[in-house]
Amino acid sequence: DTAVSQTPKYLVTQMGNDKSIKCEQNLGHDTMYWYKQDSKKFLKIMFSYNNKELIINETVPNRFSPKSPDKAHLNLHINSLELGDSAVYFCASSPEGLPPLGAFFGQGTRLTVV
Amino acid sequence: AQSVAQPEDQVNVAEGNPLTVKCTYSVSGNPYLFWYVQYPNRGLQFLLKYITGDNLVKGSYGFEAEFNKSQTSFHLKKPSALVSDSALYFCAVRDPNTGFQKLVFGTGTRLLVSP
Numbered sequence: 001d002t003a004v005s006q007t008p009k010y011l012v013t014q015m016g017n018d019k020s021i022k023c024e025q026n027l028g029h030d031t032m033y034w035y036k037q038d039s040k041k042f043l044k045i046m047f048s049y050n051n052k053e054l055i056i057n058e059t060v061p062n063r064f065s066p067k068s069p070d071k072a073h074l075n076l077h078i079n080s081l082e083l084g085d086s087a088v089y090f091c092a093s094s095p096e097g098l099p100p101l102g103a104f105f106g107q108g109t110r111l112t113v114v
Numbered sequence: 115a116q117s118v119a120q121p122e123d124q125v126n127v128a129e130g131n132p133l134t135v136k137c138t139y140s141v142s143g144n145p146y147l148f149w150y151v152q153y154p155n156r157g158l159q160f161l162l163k164y165i166t167g168d169n170l171v172k173g174s175y176g177f178e179a180e181f182n183k184s185q186t187s188f189h190l191k192k193p194s195a196l197v198s199d200s201a202l203y204f205c206a207v208r209d210p211n212t213g214f215q216k217l218v219f220g221t222g223t224r225l226l227v228s229p
Contacts, residue, residue: 004157033217041202043158043219056216090157094217102148102206103217105157 003027006091006106013081014114021076021109031055032074033103034066035090043090049074065095081113116141116209120220127195128228129136135190135223146208147188148217149179153201161203164188175199195227 004025025032033056034046041061047066048056049057054066063079078085088110118139127133139145149161162173169181179190190203205220 022220035219039151041222041224043204043222045216045218092158102150102160102163103158104160105150107157108155 004091004093004104004106006089006109009107010110012108012110012112012114015081015083017081018077018079019081020078021089022110023076023106025072025076025091025093025104027093027095027104028072029093029095029104030071031094032068033092033094034074034076035092035105036060037088037090037108039087046104047074047076076109078108081111083113086111086113116145116207116213116216116218118205118207118218118220120203120205120223122223124224124226126226126228129197130194131193133195133199133225133227135203135205135225137188137190137220138186139188139205139207140186141207141209141210145157147179147181148175148208149173149188149190150204150206150219151175151201152204152222158204161190179223180219195225198229200225200227 007022031050036045037043046060049068052068065077065085067075088108091106094103147164150158152158153162164171164181169188172178177192202222202224204222208217
């Protein structure tokens with residue numbers, strides 16, 4: 001009954017590879033996000049989708065591309081992985097409307113690029 | 115653009131003592147403010163939020179936070195700390211005037227509660 005689930009939980013891959021991280025939420029929320037947490041624990045928003053439409057696209061390399069096949073899914077695809085991409089990636093979702101609620105986070109995907 | 119600052123990288127407190135984790139914010143209008151906690155190797159968990167109304171907000175695990183508009187602060191507090199409270203705490207702000215959902219997080223404060 002996990003509300004926001006990400007797969008895989010751990011991902012170790014070589015430089016130059018392409019990989020995807022999947023995210024699904026069963027809360028019926030309209031908005032989903034991807035956040036990146038670096039080794040210093042800084043948490044930065046990368047993308048936000050509302051009803052399958054991209055509404056926030058922070059300054060991230062073009063190698064990162066989000067895909068939202070439906071309202072409940074927001075996948076993150078990364079091309080040509082680099083060492084600096086190593087981080088923990090969190091998916092989150094939140095409902096629209098007022099009063100605003102906080103976001104619900106997945107467990108995170110620890111990506112290690114070697 | 116909205117922003118939030120957590121001036122302390124780490125806060126150390128002895129079990130049973132009161133704790134405070136500081137947060138200040140900057141937004142163009144009235145803010146929506148949140149606190150999250152992250153335990154090791156876990157995702158973020160929602161603790162509490164301020165939207166409007168009473169400046170003192172109570173949340174999960176005995177935590178509370180006080181919204182102070184004049185000081186633009188939203189400090190997290192607990193009267194008596196537990197060792198199990200040791201974790202990473204994030205303050206977040208959302209500007210209701212942005213027109214879209216965007217939570218901006220502070221850099222996090224590590225809380226260490228010693229026995």
